[in-house]
Amino acid sequence: MSRWRYFFRRLLLSIPVVLFGLTITFVIVRMGPIDPVAAIIGPEGGAANRARIEQRLGLNEPLWRQYIDFIVGMLTLNLGQSWVIQPSTSVGELLTTYAPRTLWLGFWSVLIAIFVGVPLGFYAGLNPNTGGDYLASFGGIVWRAMPNFWLAIIFLAVLRQSEKFFFGIDWNTIGVNVPGLIGQPPLNFIAVTDWVSLGALSIPIGFYFSPITLAASIKQILPPAVVLGSAAMGNEMRIGRTAVLETINSNYVETAKAKGLRNRAIVWKHVFRNALVPLVPIITNEAFILIGGSVIVEVIFGINGIGYLFYQASIQGDLPLVGSLMFVFIILIVSVNIIQDFLYTILDPRVGYE
Amino acid sequence: MSMNEFDDTTLRDRIAANPRPALLWLVGVLVLVALELGRIADGVLRLGGAVGIMVEMIVTIPSSVRGAVASSFGTGAGIAAFVIMAFILLGTVAIIVKWLFIPWSLVDRLGIDVSTGREDILERLLVTGLLAIVAAALVWTPVGGLFEMLIGVLTRGVEAVGSLTTITSREIIPNQGYQLPDGSWEGTFLGLSPALAWGLRVLVVYAYALTWLGWLWKGYEIFREHYREADWTPRDDSINRLRTHYWGVFGFVVVFMFVVMALWAPAVSPVTAEANLYSPYGNEIQYYGDDGVQSITHGDANMNSRSQGGDENVGLMSYDDYDRFHPFGTNTDGKDLFTFLAYGAQVSLVIGLLATVLMAVVATVLALITAYYKGVADLLAIIASDSVIALPRLLLVLLLSVLFMQANHPIAEIYDGGLLLALIFAGTGWPLLWRSVRGPALQVSEQEWIDAAKSYGQSPAATMRKHMSPYIAGYMLIYASLSLGGVIIGVAALSYLGFGVQAPTPEWGRAVFEGKSYVSTSSWHVATLPGLLVVFLVTGFNALGDGIRDAIDPQSDSGDGSAAAATGGGG
Numbered sequence: 044m045s046r047w048r049y050f051f052r053r054l055l056l057s058i059p060v061v062l063f064g065l066t067i068t069f070v071i072v073r074m075g076p077i078d079p080v081a082a083i084i085g086p087e088g089g090a091a092n093r094a095r096i097e098q099r100l101g102l103n104e105p106l107w108r109q110y111i112d113f114i115v116g117m118l119t120l121n122l123g124q125s126w127v128i129q130p131s132t133s134v135g136e137l138l139t140t141y142a143p144r145t146l147w148l149g150f151w152s153v154l155i156a157i158f159v160g161v162p163l164g165f166y167a168g169l170n171p172n173t174g175g176d177y178l179a180s181f182g183g184i185v186w187r188a189m190p191n192f193w194l195a196i197i198f199l200a201v202l203r204q205s206e207k208f209f210f211g212i213d214w215n216t217i218g219v220n221v222p223g224l225i226g227q228p229p230l231n232f233i234a235v236t237d238w239v240s241l242g243a244l245s246i247p248i249g250f251y252f253s254p255i256t257l258a259a260s261i262k263q264i265l266p267p268a269v270v271l272g273s274a275a276m277g278n279e280m281r282i283g284r285t286a287v288l289e290t291i292n293s294n295y296v297e298t299a300k301a302k303g304l305r306n307r308a309i310v311w312k313h314v315f316r317n318a319l320v321p322l323v324p325i326i327t328n329e330a331f332i333l334i335g336g337s338v339i340v341e342v343i344f345g346i347n348g349i350g351y352l353f354y355q356a357s358i359q360g361d362l363p364l365v366g367s368l369m370f371v372f373i374i375l376i377v378s379v380n381i382i383q384d385f386l387y388t389i390l391d392p393r394v395g396y397e
Numbered sequence: 398m399s400m401n402e403f404d405d406t407t408l409r410d411r412i413a414a415n416p417r418p419a420l421l422w423l424v425g426v427l428v429l430v431a432l433e434l435g436r437i438a439d440g441v442l443r444l445g446g447a448v449g450i451m452v453e454m455i456v457t458i459p460s461s462v463r464g465a466v467a468s469s470f471g472t473g474a475g476i477a478a479f480v481i482m483a484f485i486l487l488g489t490v491a492i493i494v495k496w497l498f499i500p501w502s503l504v505d506r507l508g509i510d511v512s513t514g515r516e517d518i519l520e521r522l523l524v525t526g527l528l529a530i531v532a533a534a535l536v537w538t539p540v541g542g543l544f545e546m547l548i549g550v551l552t553r554g555v556e557a558v559g560s561l562t563t564i565t566s567r568e569i570i571p572n573q574g575y576q577l578p579d580g581s582w583e584g585t586f587l588g589l590s591p592a593l594a595w596g597l598r599v600l601v602v603y604a605y606a607l608t609w610l611g612w613l614w615k616g617y618e619i620f621r622e623h624y625r626e627a628d629w630t631p632r633d634d635s636i637n638r639l640r641t642h643y644w645g646v647f648g649f650v651v652v653f654m655f656v657v658m659a660l661w662a663p664a665v666s667p668v669t670a671e672a673n674l675y676s677p678y679g680n681e682i683q684y685y686g687d688d689g690v691q692s693i694t695h696g697d698a699n700m701n702s703r704s705q706g707g708d709e710n711v712g713l714m715s716y717d718d719y720d721r722f723h724p725f726g727t728n729t730d731g732k733d734l735f736t737f738l739a740y741g742a743q744v745s746l747v748i749g750l751l752a753t754v755l756m757a758v759v760a761t762v763l764a765l766i767t768a769y770y771k772g773v774a775d776l777l778a779i780i781a782s783d784s785v786i787a788l789p790r791l792l793l794v795l796l797l798s799v800l801f802m803q804a805n806h807p808i809a810e811i812y813d814g815g816l817l818l819a820l821i822f823a824g825t826g827w828p829l830l831w832r833s834v835r836g837p838a839l840q841v842s843e844q845e846w847i848d849a850a851k852s853y854g855q856s857p858a859a860t861m862r863k864h865m866s867p868y869i870a871g872y873m874l875i876y877a878s879l880s881l882g883g884v885i886i887g888v889a890a891l892s893y894l895g896f897g898v899q900a901p902t903p904e905w906g907r908a909v910f911e912g913k914s915y916v917s918t919s920s921w922h923v924a925t926l927p928g929l930l931v932v933f934l935v936t937g938f939n940a941l942g943d944g945i946r947d948a949i950d951p952q953s954d955s956g957d958g959s960a961a962a963a964t965g966g967g968g
Binding site for chain 1: 781783784786787788790791804886909925935
């Protein structure tokens, strides 16, 4: 099978996956132990009210009809609205408010994990069985085993008293001032101030950019991002170490050595590039963990992101919103999977031949 | 299989030929059991109770299905659904019963002559029929009453045994007492201080558990030396590799300590669970106050032993005002933290094991089937597992447990939500495990011996069980041990959010939640210690998994993506 045929097969396979994932969501939301309408109207909603909402949600129709409506509605991006948390706000609107914060959090947690975990892993792999290797490996394993919720609490406690632990450096005042450890990062550091329209097309010409707000935003997001990326960091370190060890002992590195290539050239040209391949699925796999883990981190650090929105929607019984959010997550994860397969197809010529 | 595959002697024959070593070993086992007979009987009783509840719930499934179907499709369809559901349940039980208890073939005994493929099906149908007769007899004839009476008598018998004292019991080594003005202790073991008495009891517990471990190892050695036919098997090498794999041994030690703490929670905790967790106002202690020896309920005493930062704190290894010793300090509401954590370990272990075993069974069966049949079966399994994985696990678990708990579903009340959590984690976790063993399963299905078994006419089920499952069992052990850590973290995270195990059943995550505001005060221990225990335990499970992997398959990479996937998704 050629590489691209393999890729397209995977692409095709994602269609039933999305459909089946939606089916599971439908079963949980519509056929689960809680009646969606009861949660919306509360205990003292009248029968008329109930009938009206049932009508609007289409719950008075037979189940198979509801199922088809649900699937078609989702697939045509007709995501519906929130009923309990912010009544009659469309899901799209909610997403544009809440998603940027989670994306900002996810971006930094992936970035920090990669830029700390991978170099540490490569260092450990290049110096195997030394004190540094043991320290890094053991640290990575323990770091990975820490539950996010606990790590978050410890982080908060330590940073609150940062003077005591970091030789008088106060976290709140170092660099830029942030209002507090808990709270959402200000995302208004960049904005468009001026638009010029060329016919039907609007082109932004005026930009507003505040480096101080950007710095504050990064500082605000750092602790939660480190916590969220902790497991990923440990994984990347472990896999990075193994990958380097494997490539170092491979024949082409031996050949390069025999050719008399300089050590630095061997490491940069032959070891690193090949060791990065097994890291691809690890990094993309983090997407699952990030989306799931964001609930805990957002709840503890008080960030109003998608995870927090989902948490609120589920505990307050906003089941239509829960269903729509689940669909967004499914699409997100399936696309990450496709990107991973795509990267694999490009990076590793052996894909599909095994 | 209908015929004996081996002409060799069975294990029973070999023991009968040379009974001495086996008998000696058995005597040791009996002595060990006798020392803790009461506690073992207690455990059996609790296990029996749990199984009883499970059976009752499963028995109600057909009639509840009938009710659901009958309400929308009419009575006839309801009865049909009842029969189908009952048949499915009985058939499932029949497969297990056949596999565990009926080593001979009913079809052969009855002298029915059919082809091999049909024979298996017929065999199971026969067992199902027998089970149906037994079930009908239990429900509709006086046999049911008799059976209930029998169980009642048995329960009372075990209860009587359960009240025997054991060497690790609180009565033999009491640690609760009061200090007289002259500094001597009243009511504790040999007049030792409560701290020492408690330490001694913990020591006895671990010594006992270690003796068991050593004796089991001894039993394995006896088996190897006297009763095994082969002088050497590949498993010997695996075990030797594991013994010299220090990282794996570390993991084993951590896991062993945790399991002992969970199993002997009533013995290692300084206060009984009854007095500490469930009814603090129904249990009294004696202390030496201003008016000599006085008594006070645990609940009232707890008011003065709360750990809420500042001066109001009972820290590590300290006594409170009523001479109660707290190895890990007290909780925010004054209860003993160590007791909470020990019983919490039990909860974590039960949920983790239950979820992991369920997952592992589903994943193994699925891996065997997909590897054997390939093609469409494999494709369907890929789609199903990818779909479940596409739903973010922690969110799905959160959503499901919230829904079931808010609906007050009966299943959410068993074990204060513990059973529900185990089921949810199993239902969301099997795809990760299946993915991890799919590769090895496919590999073994390509082997020549599978072809040989097929052409020899062995039934697919027998081929999978005998020739494929031993090969993937080792891999399953690795990934199950890794995912157990993930489940424990996930349960703790959910309990932290308030949707896991509900009070009063203790759970580590809830202790973290209670203590989270006091981390930077003098009562730092409340939230920190449970978290450290989770870190320690999960590291231990990971290390054990690494050790087993290196022992089974020394050539494997020491870290691959699927291992990470199996642990991932925790909170």
